[in-house]
Structure formats: structure tokens, C-alpha cells
Amino acid sequence: MKGSWHGLTVIARREFVSNLRSVRMVILMVIFSLLVLFTIYVGSLFLSLSGPLPGLEQDTLSQGPAIVLWFVSEFIVFIGPILALALSFDVIVREKVQNSLALLLSRPVSRQAIALGKFLGVFGSLALPVVVVNSLAVALAVALSGKGIGIDQTVGFLLLTLLFLGTYLAIGQLISSLAKTTTTAILAGIGVWFFFWLFLWILQVILRQEVVSLFNPGTAYSACMGALLVGISPGSLLPLWGYYALTVAWMVAPLLVAVVVFDRKDE
């Protein structure tokens, strides 16, 4: 098992470095950074010009940077899945297509360690720029509002965002483990995004059951962010800790399935 853990770190390091240097990552991060900064600027401007927002108390608005970060988190619910799926959809299938998987599998490392190492590498490579960009977002929000923000809110904002992105990275890796071609993986990734954004919403409207929304990772993330940053009640479906647990479970469950699927594959 010692060799396997070492192998895991070798794979994670390669994925981390390779992703950080990739053109794909640069493009995605430039888009992400610009959109985050734009959201902060527009959010701050909006707050300075408008009165209280529907459903938010005047006290909440006075928090300044926290509410701007809440805007950012709502924006991440939309763009985050695309970002994460775009990075992970081919993490395994690429190895099959370029015929490098056999060379990797013949090294002293278990299949579970390969799958986990790849996830950790891609996760790390996404986490680093996201933490940097989001930290800049916090700093900018503080600067624009002229008010401070709690360390618990800042850390919570960063951690929850990473968990949410990790969820879609894990889903992307699961798709990649199942797919035989990169085209199939891309299409499945788009399908997953539509499923969570459109299909579940339609289903919720048709069934008039709010519980359907719990099947969308964005619901738990959004509920946690709302409670953490602007004190919005998460609703009656689950207590607040339930949403936190759900946010963690949403990342862990698809990751475990992805590892098991890859382990059982007979390449």
C-alpha cells in the first residue's frame, strides 16, 4: 500500500502541474476572474444605488462585502459547474485515447490511487487559482464597500466554493471513467449540466415538490452561502447543518463512485 500512496502523489503532482500550465486552464481562469470581478463591481455599484433588496433586511445590506460575495456565490452556482466539468471531463478518457493508460497501469500504483491522485491533482490545480481569484474578490468587495468582513465568512466562502467545484470535478471524472471517447465525455458533461439546471427545475415545477431541488448540488451550496453571508434561512427541507453535510456528500459520493468505477474497469 506504501507504493500505492507514493504513486498517488506522483500522479497528483503531474496532474496539478500539467493542468496549471495548460492553455485550457489559463482560458477558463481568465474568463472566471473577469466574470467574478465584474460581478463584484456591478454588485457593489448596484448596492450603492438601490434601496433594500426584496427579502433582505436593511441590516443585511449594511454588511457590504458579505452581500457582494453572496452575489458572487450565486454566480458561481451557474458558472462553477461549467468550469469544473471542462477541466475534468477527459481526465481518464484522455489517457485511453492517447494510449498512455497502459504505461500508467503497469507502474506500481493501484487503480484506486490513480483515480484519487488524478482527482486531487485536478482539484488542487483548480483550487489554487480559484482561491486566489476569490481572495481578490473578497479584498475588492471590502475595498469597494469600505467595510470589513468576518474571517469565518471569508474562509467559509472559499471552502464551500471549493467543495461545490469539487462536486462537479468528481462528476466529470466519473463521466470520464465511463466514457470511451472524449466526444462522449463532452456530451455527457453538457448533459449533466443541463440535467441539473433545466431538467431538475422543470421536474420541480411539474411535481411542485421542493424536495426535488435537493438533487441539485447547487441548492445545498446556495443555501449554505445564503445563511453564511447574508443570514438567509435555508428553508424547511433540511436544517442548516444538513445543507452543510449535503455539500460535503455531494463531492464525496460521486468521487467514491468514480474511484470504484475506474477500479472495476477492465481496460
Add this chain to the structure above:
Amino acid sequence: MTASPAIETRGLTKRYHALTAVNAISMTIDSGEIFGFLGPNGAGKTTTIRMLTTITRPTQGTALVSGHDCTREPLAVKQRIGYMPDVAGFYGDMTATATLQFYADFYHIPIVERKQRAAEMLERLQLGDFADKKVKTFSRGMRQKLAFASAIIHRPNVLILDEPTIGLDPPAIHFFRGLIRELNKEGVTIFLSSHTLSEVEIICSRIGIINKGQLMAVDSIEALRSRIMSSRNRVVTVGVESMTDAAAQAVRSIPGVVSVRTEQNRLIVELEQGSQAVPVIARTLVLNGINILSLTSKEADLEDIFLAVIQGGGR
């Protein structure tokens, strides 16, 4: 206490749904051997190799490499093998040096030694000038060399090569052949799967022939040759200045001669199994006024052996 065989399989079987790709293969390859693994396309060579390298799990049976079970101790097996697949892909964004160092890292080789070994390997494989070039710029031959280097960077006990020279030009094939011999002299057991029969005939001490998932024969080429030759008629070709019908008729009447035919300035005589009539044929031709220019009795080459085994069984 005797050392474990380098590779040992017992009833090794792989099924994909209704298809039995490898059917109950049992063979032993001793340490220090160069073992050739032959078979037509789709015979089960690569599937067998993938089980030996632990990439694929057997459906039934066992495979041991250096005494370690491929199913129960895959990491121990992987520590001891080097594997070069028939089509080796690399990460195009890495240089040749970085690629070798990456693969070497799995074996706990310290970084200084990794760098040193990577440089040595690239020199040995004639890739020294391309050490800092990205792999995506490499030709097929260069990739094959890099795959070979990555298979031996950790100095394995057993080297498993799947069609290592496929698609290479003659100088590259010659180079690889020399390298395989060198490694074998250094004590590495070689398991070589190849379509190139001449290559196998030149470098392998023993061969195994697989067809439709079944191991048809395992032996030295010499033993298989004598087995094949003892069970088939022998063909003698006599080069002559000119041939007459009378001389041909005289040869035809020699006991043990099955058939005689002339092709331009050659007389082709088929003899019964075990016939010793070659000197009699020569004498008869001379007595009939025929000038003999050459006389060859063709031995079965590996192609004959291979075809005989896969067509009729050769166990």
C-alpha cells in the same frame, strides 16, 4: 532452494462475455530466458500480456511473475516488471527527460538518481539530443525508443515487450534487437511478443505459439523444428546445368522418393519422412550425365513451424 521462474501461468483464462480470449494457458519461463510469444492477430497475445502486467484481471487461473501472484500481489509484480505496449502513448506536454523521470518516480528512485538514469537511458536509446524536446514532436520510432526506455528505467527483472519493433525501419529493428540481447546478458528475462518471425528466430531461446486463445506449443525452436520435420516429407532441391527426362525418371524410381518435378534448372524432389536417399539421388543424376551445381535440403524455418503448429497443433 530453487529460484522462482520468471513467469509461470497455470490455467490462465480470460473471457469477455461469450468470447474466450485466452483459454487455460499454462507455461513456465525461466529466469534469464528470451521467450518469444507468437500467434496470429487476435490469438490472445496482448490479452495474455495484459494479465501478466496486471492491467487486466484473469477470469480464471493464476499468473506468477518472479513468484508473485498477478491478482493478489499486483504491486509486487509491477515493481519487478518493465512493460512496453504495442502502442505507447505519452503526455505530449512533457519532455523526454521529464517523461522518464515521471515514470521512474513510481519506484522510489531518489531525484538525483532519477535524473542520472533518465540521461543514461536517453543516451543508450540514441535520444540524447532530444532530451529536452516535448514528446509530442517525436516520430513513431522515437516514441518506441522512449517507451522502451520507460520500461527499463527502474531496472526490472522481467521485461515484457509487445510488438516492440512494429512499424520500425530495419536499422531501428536491428538496434532494438541488440538492446534486447544486451539486457538479457545483464540478467533480464525477456518476454517478447512479435509478429516478426525472423526476429524471434534470431533472438529467442524458446517460443510459445498461441492460436485462438490456446497455447499450441511451447519449446525451443530446435525441438519444434525436429518435431515438425519428423512428421512431414523432406524436400531436396538440386540445381543442375540442364535436365533430361531419363534422369528425372531414374530419380523417380529411387525408393523413398515421393515426387519429382523440374523447374527451369532445378530438380525438386520430395522424400518420405526419414528417407536417407539424398546421396543416391546425387549419384543417380551424375550417372545420367547431369552436372550438379547445388544441392540443398531445406530445413523448416520458424514460419514453417508456426504455420504447422497453428494449422495442425504441435504439442
